[in-house]
Amino acid sequence: MANIGKIIGVNGNLLRVAFTDAVVQNEVAYAKLASGVRLKSEVIRIRSEYAELQVFEDTTGLKTGDEVEFTGELLSVELGPGLLTQVFDGLQNPLPRLAEESGFFLQRGKYLPALQRDVKWLFTPVAKKGDVLTAGETLGTVPEGIFKHHIMVPFKIHGSVTVESIAESGEFLVDDKIAVLKAEDGKLIEVSLVQTWPVKIPIKQYVERLRPSKPMVTQQRIVDTFFPVMQGGTFCIPGPFGAGKTVLQQLMSRYADVDIVIFAACGERAGEVVETLREFPELDDPRTGKSLMERTLIICNTSSMPVAAREASVYTGVTLAEYYRQMGLNVLLLADSTSRWAQALREMSGRLEEIPGEEAFPAYLESVIASFYERGGIVKLKDGSTGSVTIGGTVSPAGGNFEEPVTQATLKVVGAFHGLSRERSDQRRFPAINPLDSWSKYEGIIDAEKVKFARKLLVLGGDVNQMMKVVGEEGTSMDDFMLFLKSEYLDAVYLQQDAYNDVDAACSGERQQYVFEKIYNILNQKFSFAAKEDARSFFLKLTQITKDWNRVVFNSSEFKQLEENIFKAVEEVSAHA
C-alpha cells in the first residue's frame, strides 16, 4: 500500500509533510498538485511528526493538505547501455527527448526514463550457467559505441549468487531478462540490461583502492608539466569570473587522456553547455577518430533550472562515472561549478533554519565536499583490471578571493590546485593558471628536479619584476635582468598556450618532454649582452620563433627547421667560458 503524507507547510522549495507510516531519510517522494502533476522531491530531515522535503521543481500551486506519495526508494539513477552521448538534466531526464515531448520549455513534473526503451542491444554472454559470482562481476557485454559495455551482477546484491540461466547471444531491449541468478538464500533474481543505484552512495564493487600512479595527460603544458593530475586523482580550478575556468575545462574534456568524459554543468550558463552540445558531435576524438560525443556524457543543470537539482546533478555525474569505472575504464568527471552546488546547500540550509557557518554556508559543507571528491580514485576490480574516476571541479569564489569557505574546503581534499588569476587573464596569458600559487601533489611526466628549477626561475623572475617597478631598469643588475627575461620567456613560450591554434591547443606528452628539455637548456645557458636593450630584443626575437615552433606539427620538417633556427640564435649570443 502506498505511503501517503499530507503537506502542512510550504516555504520556497521546502515542504513540511505530516506522515504516519515509516519514512526513510533521503527517500524520493512525489508532491501532488491539484492538477495531478507530481513533483519529485527528496526527504532531507525528519522531525518526530513531520518530514521536510526539498522539491526539485517550482512549488507554485502546492497547498496545505495536498498529498505526498513516499516511494521508499533513495534518489537513484539508471545504469545500463545507452548512457553515453546523452544529455541529461540533474535528475537524469534526457533533455532532447523532453524537448520532443514538451517543446521549448522544461515542463514541471515531466519525467522520462534515462535509457531508451525501444533500442536493441547485441548481448554476448560471458558468464556460464553454474558460475558463482558476486556483485559487479560481468555477466556479459554489449557494444556501446566504441566501448564494450559490461552487464554486471547488480551492485545491490549481497553475497555470492549462482547463475541459474543466462541468455544466448542476441538482441535485447534494456528491460529484457538476460539472466536469472540464485541468491544464497535460494531466492531467484532476474537481471536485465539495466539496474538502478542511489546517487549518494558510492559504488564500491571492487577489490581495493590503489594509489594513483599514471599521469592523466591533458595536453595543456602548464598542467602536465607543472601541476600534473593523475588518473584517479582530484583537482580543482578556482578563479574569478572571466578567468577562463570553463574554457580550460572544455579543453580538458577534449584532450584528456581518458576513455570517457562526464561533464556536469552545475548552475552555470546554458550557453556554454550549448556550445559543447552542438560542437562535440562535429569534433573528432584525436584518440579514436570517432566523434568526441561518443565518449562524452553531459549532465546539465544550468543556473536557471531548479536549484535543488544542482546537488543531484553532481551526484548523478559521479555515480555514472563510478559505473563506467566498474568496467575497467578511465573516466574524467568535470564539475562546473561546485560553488553553485554549495550555494544550493546554503539556500536549503537557510530554509531549514540551521545554524549557519561562515558566509552562511552550512557547517557540514566541508564534509560534503570531502566525501564528494573522495569518490574519485583508481581501483582494482574483481577481474584484476583497473579503472579510475578522476574528478576536476571548478570553484567560483565571490570576488575572486580564495579565502572563502568553498575554495578552502576544496583545497583540503584535492590533489592538485590550478588557481586562475585575474591578473594573468587580463594580460591575456592563457591558460591563466597562476604558476606561483598553484600546486600539485602528483608526479608528472617531466623530471621533478628540472621542474623545480623552472618554478624557482619563475619566482625569482617575478621578484625582479616587482623590484624593477621601484628602481627601474637602470637600477637592476644585468644578472637580475637576465633572470627576469628568462622567466618571461618560459612563461610566454611554455606556460601559455594558444587555444585557438589547431596545433598549439593540444601539446602531447611526448612533445612536452622534448620541448621542455630544449627550453630547460636555454634557461641554463649563460648569455653575454653588452646592454639590456640588446638582451631584451634578443629574447623578444627568441620568443617569437619559439612561439612559431609551438604552432607547427611535432617532428615535421618545419619543426626541425625552426628548432635549428632557435639554437643558432642562442649559439650566437652564448657566453663561452
Next chain:
Amino acid sequence: MHKVYHRVERIAGSVITVKAENIFYQELAQVTSAQGTSLARVIRIEGDRVDLQVFEGARGVSTDSQVRFLGKPMEIPFSQSLIGRVFNGSGVPRDNGPAIEENPIPIGGPSVNPSKRIIPRKMVRTGIPMIDVFNTLVVSQKLPIFSVAGEPYNELLARIALQAEVDVIVLGGMGLKYDDYLYLRDFLEKNGALSRSVMFVHTASDPVVECLLVPDAALAVAERFAVEGKSVLVLLTDMTNFADALKEIAITMEQIPSNRGYPGDLYSQLAARYEKAVDFDSAGSITILAVTTMPGDDVTHPVPDNTGYITEGQFYLRKGRIEPFGSLSRLKQQVNGDTRADHRTIMNTMIQLYASYKETLEKQSMGFKMSAWDQKLLKYGERFENEMMDLSVNIQLENALDLGWKILADCFTPEETGIPSKLIEEFWPEKKR
C-alpha cells in the same frame, strides 16, 4: 467563491500573515485597507498561517483589513496591444491608457530546455564603435553595463534600443528616478521607437515589492514574443535596485544573510532572470542588456560579482565612455570572424596600441622624456579617445573600421602597427602608403 478573510495576524515590513485554509503557494490575493487595494502573493505557508507579500507595502494595512484570495498565481496580460504601453510591475497601466486583461500568462515561468537553444551567430548592430568593433553584441547575449551612479547609462541604453535592429523592445525599469523614466519614455517616443516598445516601470518612490516583479513581467512578455518568432531586446535598469529589493525583503523575512546583507540565493535569483536570454531553435530570440550600478565602483561587491559569473561579458561605463579594458563580450568570436576580413585585426591592433598609449601617459606623468615613438602614441591615443571611444560617435561598423585604418595611417607607418602585410595591402589607405 473567492475566500475572504478579515483578520491579519501579523504585519512586518511588506509581509502580512493571515490564518487561512486551502491556500496554495504563490497564490495571488487582494488586500483592501483604508489605503486602498493592493495585490499580494503567498510566499510561505505554515499549517494554517499564510505569509503574504503585499505589492504596495503593508503601510496602512490594519489588523481587520480584508484579504481576498484569487485562486490563481501572478499573471500578466499578453497581447499585441501591449506595444507602445507603459505598465507597473503587476501589469497595471502607468500611462492613461485602458487596462489590458486578455490572455493572462504566468510570470517567472519554467527554464528553456538547453537542447532547444542554438549557438548564437548574429550580431546586434548598435552604431557604437566601442561595441560594434571591439566588443560586439550578439543576438541572445546577456550583458550588463557596469557603471557608477551618475554615468549616462540610461542614455546609452536608450541609444542602443533605438539603433538595434530588433522587432520588439521591452524595457524594465527598477527603482528609476522619475526623471529618468520620463527621459526614457520621451526619448523612445520622440524617435518613433515607442511603437515597438513595451515598458514595465517601477520608480524609486513606488513600493519595493513591485520592483521585484518588473524583471519577471518584462521577461515573461519578451519570452512570448520570442516564441512567436520575434527578436526581442530587453533592457533592464537598474539590476542593483532589484538586488537591493531582494535584500530588503529577505531581511524582513528574517532570512540569514550571506554576504553584505544579501540573501544566499542572490546568484540563483539573478541567474533565473538573465538566463531568459535565448536564441531559440526555430523561433525568435531574447537579448538582455542590463545596467548594474556598482556601489563605490567596486566590482567585487556581491551584485556585480554575482552578475559577472552569470552574464556573457560586461561593458564598463566610466567617465562617459565604454572602457576598452575590462569590457568583454564573450560571444564576440561567434560573429566578428564573418563581418569583414580586417575586423579582428583592427580590434586587436587598436587596443594594443591604446594600451601602449596608456603606458606612455604614465611615463609622461612621471616626467620621463618622450621619444618619437611616444609622441606618435600620444597623438594616436588622443584621436582614438575622441573619434572612437566618445559615446556621441555614431557610425556603422564598416565605417568605424575604415576610420580605424585612417587613424592608424595618420599616426603610424604600416610596420609600426604589426599588422600582417596582406591586410596592409588591402586596407591601408592609398595615399599614405
